[in-house]
Amino acid sequence: MRQPVDVDPGPDPVDARLAARLGELRAERGWSLGELAERSGVSRSTLSRAERGEISPTAALLNRLCHVYGRTMSRLLGEVESEPASLVPADAQSVWEDRASGFVRRSVSPPHPALRGELVEARLAAGADLAYDRPPVPGLEQHIWLLDGALTVTVADLDHPLAPGDCLRLRVWGPTRFRCPADRGARYLLAVVLP
Template identity: 65%
Template sequence: MRDTLDSRLAARVAELRVARGWSLDDLAGRTGVSRSTLSRLERAEISPTASLLGRLCAAYGWTMSRLLAEVEAGAEPPALVRAADQRVWRDEASGFTRRSVSPPHAGLRGELIEGVLEPGADIAYDAPPVAGMEQHVWVLDGRLEFTDDGTPHTLDAGDCLRLRLLGSTRLRNPGTGPVRYAIFVALP
């Protein structure tokens, strides 16, 4: 297996499951993802979607940034992160690109993320990775439909939504061009 982000992510997801003493069936029950899909993910036969990573992170009580940071090389993140060094992850299936502007760190409770959704992109998360996590969603370009636990919000460029995540969320780009937004995440 080549040492790619997907293969390191697959190995880390398997390690987390085994460390908790969960079988694939246990993880499937906690995430609603089929055992076969989880098995293929752990063998790096498939690339995870944003939705799948969201379900796994909710089961483990982690943010997606923490999971992605764990599979990146390097230990202590630098205080200054140059644009060229910021981690970018793309979910081709959903048309979602995620840039970790300020990488997470165990000693800090906040991080900044940039997201880009292509036209028509629609991502749903069944539960927050950490209940009560605070987010500030600031739309930089375009229009974003953000649904928080059944409550819809339409955000245009310059708008900022602040909320605590307790239930499901959905991000959708209803426009004809990409929507670019920043999310500040603060752990409870």
């Protein structure tokens, strides 16, 4: 009986397109890696590795870059997808995962340049603790509707514990944090509206 052979599938195509787009955004502005490092607070080596596709960026890293480039994470991820469609079947919705934090993000309604709103389905693993030091776009409007599990969202040092069915509405100007208890994850719908 033959033993199965593990074959490396190679780099993830979304990660490869994301790496290329990150390099394009920096080049469009004429910034060196050093200038981007200063603006984002991310080391030059990490930025270089992300642009070359040597690492898959974490949600926190993408958030910092989105802030510097003035776009939401959904918009950035939407820019690496093919042309946006009006109808996106469930099996064609873009999924991105930050394995380090246990965060999985599905673009239910992908962003479009002519529209300000989008829907995202998010999943956090039990015990996940995801912190953003700033919003990708200051004043970003968010509606967080918890579908399953337990989630605490911290905004301006104020904790908002959510139970299934609860919805938190906010405008994001500063740091935010999403935490799940050690024994329960969370699945929530995030509505994002540009200011």
